[in-house]
Amino acid sequence: MPLGSLRPSPLVEQATQHLREQITQGEWPVGTRLPGENALAKALGVGRSTVREALRALAGAGLVQARQGSGVFVIATDIAEDWPARLRRAAITDVYEVRMMVETQAARMAAQRRTEEDVAALEEALAARARAASQDDAAFVDADIALHAAVVAAAGNPVLTDLFAEFAPALREGLIGLVEVLGLRAHDRNPGHDTHAELVAAVRDGDGAAAGAILQAELEQTLAHLHDS
Structure with a gap:
C-alpha cells in the first residue's frame, strides 16, 4: 500500500495514522526496520520534524522502538488498549x-x-x-x-x-x-x-x-x- 502525500491539515496526526496503518495491516511486520526519516518525509510529503513526532506517537502506542545507531523497528502490530x-x-x-x-x-x-x-x-x-x-x-x-x-x-x-x-x-x-x-x-x-x-x-x-x-x-x-x- 503506497503511503501517498498528505493534506495540509493536522500533519502529525495524519502521518501517525498512515504509518500506523502500514504496521497494523502487515505492510511492515514485527522486526522490520522502518525507512529513514528522510525517506518517510519524502513519501508522505511532510517535513522530518512531522515524521519524528509521528514516530514518537507510534512508540508511545507500543508499535515501534528506536534503537540507538540502528534505526526504528516495528515491535508490535496491535495497539495496546489504553x-x-x-x-x-x-x-x-x-x-x-x-x-x-x-x-x-x-x-x-x-x-x-x-x-x-x-x-x-x-x-x-x-x-x-x-x-x-x-x-x-x-x-x-x-x-x-x-x-x-x-x-x-x-x-x-x-x-x-x-x-x-x-x-x-x-x-x-x-x-x-x-x-x-x-x-x-x-x-x-x-x-x-x-x-x-x-x-x-x-x-x-x-x-x-x-x-x-x-x-x-x-x-x-x-x-x-x-x-x-
Whole structure:
C-alpha cells in the first residue's frame, strides 16, 4: 500500500495514522526496520520534524522502538488498549468495586486535609445536587458525581483526582442506566441527600473515620443495586 502525500491539515496526526496503518495491516511486520526519516518525509510529503513526532506517537502506542545507531523497528502490530478504553468495556460492577476502594480512602484523607476552599466547594456541590433533583436523571447523576469528585479533590492528591476523572465517564453511563431501570427517583427525586449531607459534614468536621464509613456504606448499597440489576 503506497503511503501517498498528505493534506495540509493536522500533519502529525495524519502521518501517525498512515504509518500506523502500514504496521497494523502487515505492510511492515514485527522486526522490520522502518525507512529513514528522510525517506518517510519524502513519501508522505511532510517535513522530518512531522515524521519524528509521528514516530514518537507510534512508540508511545507500543508499535515501534528506536534503537540507538540502528534505526526504528516495528515491535508490535496491535495497539495496546489504553486505560480509558479498558474502562469503557469493563463491567460497571468491576469499575465500581475499584471506585469504592479509591474513594473511601480519599474521603478519609479529605477529612484530614480539607481547606476552607474545599469545604466551600463541597457545600456548593451538595446544594447543586439538591437543585438537580428537579432535573432529569442524567443531570442528577452528573451533580452526584460532581459532589463525589469534590470529596476526592479535597484529599489533596492529584493522582487520586486524575484517577477518579478516568472513572467518571464509565460511572456516569452505568449510574444513569441504574437510576432509570430501577426507578430510584420515582418516589424521591433527591435520593441519598441525607447521607451525602452527613458525608460533607464529616469531611468539614475532620472526622475521617466517619467520612470513610459513610461513603463505604453508600457505595456498597449502590454496588448491591448494580449486582441485582
